[in-house]
Amino acid sequence: xxxxxxxxxxxxxxxxxxxxxxxxxxxxxxxxxxxxxxxxxxxxxxxxxxxxxxxxxxxxxxxxxxxxxxxxxxxxxxxxxxxxxxxxxxxxxxxxxxxxxxxxxxxxxxxxxxx
Amino acid sequence: xxxxxxxxxxxxxxxxxxxxxxxxxxxxxxxxxxxxxxxxxxxxxxxxxxxxxxxxxxxxxxxxxxxxxxxxxxxxxxxxxxxxxxxxxxxxxxxxxxxxxxxxxxxxxxxx
Numbered sequence: 173x174x175x176x177x178x179x180x181x182x183x184x185x186x187x188x189x190x191x192x193x194x195x196x197x198x199x200x201x202x203x204x205x206x207x208x209x210x211x212x213x214x215x216x217x218x219x220x221x222x223x224x225x226x227x228x229x230x231x232x233x234x235x236x237x238x239x240x241x242x243x244x245x246x247x248x249x250x251x252x253x254x255x256x257x258x259x260x261x262x263x264x265x266x267x268x269x270x271x272x273x274x275x276x277x278x279x280x281x282x283x284x285x286x287x
Numbered sequence: 288x289x290x291x292x293x294x295x296x297x298x299x300x301x302x303x304x305x306x307x308x309x310x311x312x313x314x315x316x317x318x319x320x321x322x323x324x325x326x327x328x329x330x331x332x333x334x335x336x337x338x339x340x341x342x343x344x345x346x347x348x349x350x351x352x353x354x355x356x357x358x359x360x361x362x363x364x365x366x367x368x369x370x371x372x373x374x375x376x377x378x379x380x381x382x383x384x385x386x387x388x389x390x391x392x393x394x395x396x397x398x399x
Contacts, residue, residue, distance in 0.1 A: 205385075205386065207389075214376050214378075214391050220386055263330050269385070272319075272336075273319065273380050273384075274319045274336045274387065279330050280330050
């Protein structure tokens with residue numbers, strides 16, 4: 173079956189522009205996660221949804237970052253007034269939820285470059 | 288801040304060798320320890336996971352060893368193959384959350 177898809181795969185933004193990154197999770201997956209992966213580093217947690225409810229946004233680095241999942245399926249990560257330090261790969265993951273929270277299925281990521 | 292430390296940063300082995308990747312954590316508030324494999328241009332994919340009440344778990348050529356008292360765990364890859372060349376991340380799941388806390392990664396290269 174289809175895995176997690178993300179779009180766009182690559183995004184170049186000028187400093188100060190707003191960007192929106194989309195994630196289509198695996199159908200039926202209750203939980204959805206966003207991670208940020210800097211070059212040569214491990215992914216870092218940003219935020220987590222269970223259905224449409226955002227249960228944890230403790231990893232969002234500033235109030236310029238906003239995520240939503242209005243119908244409990246597709247999610248969008250928005251970054252306002254992008255800065256150079258926002259350059260990274262943004263990974264989306266989904267899971268069934270329940271007893272195995274570590275079984276997260278990742279998309280290929282969106283590589284954001286801020287110039 | 289909860290952290291997971293991973294070493295080595297990179298590892299080179301010959302085909303058939305047994306690379307070992309080590310991780311350590313700094314508090315006891317974790318209840319799952321998964322390992323993920325990532326190929327260039329792809330997202331991480333789950334390999335194997337262990338709970339802290341188990342000392343060893345094996346799935347195919349991949350084995351996790353867990354030392355609760357030392358707060359350390361490691362991944363062993365038996366009979367490594369060139370196709371195992373990838374970046375490996377250990378991770379931990381804090382109690383009462385579903386988020387993953389990742390290590391910094393180990394880039395493994397297996398030469399024929």
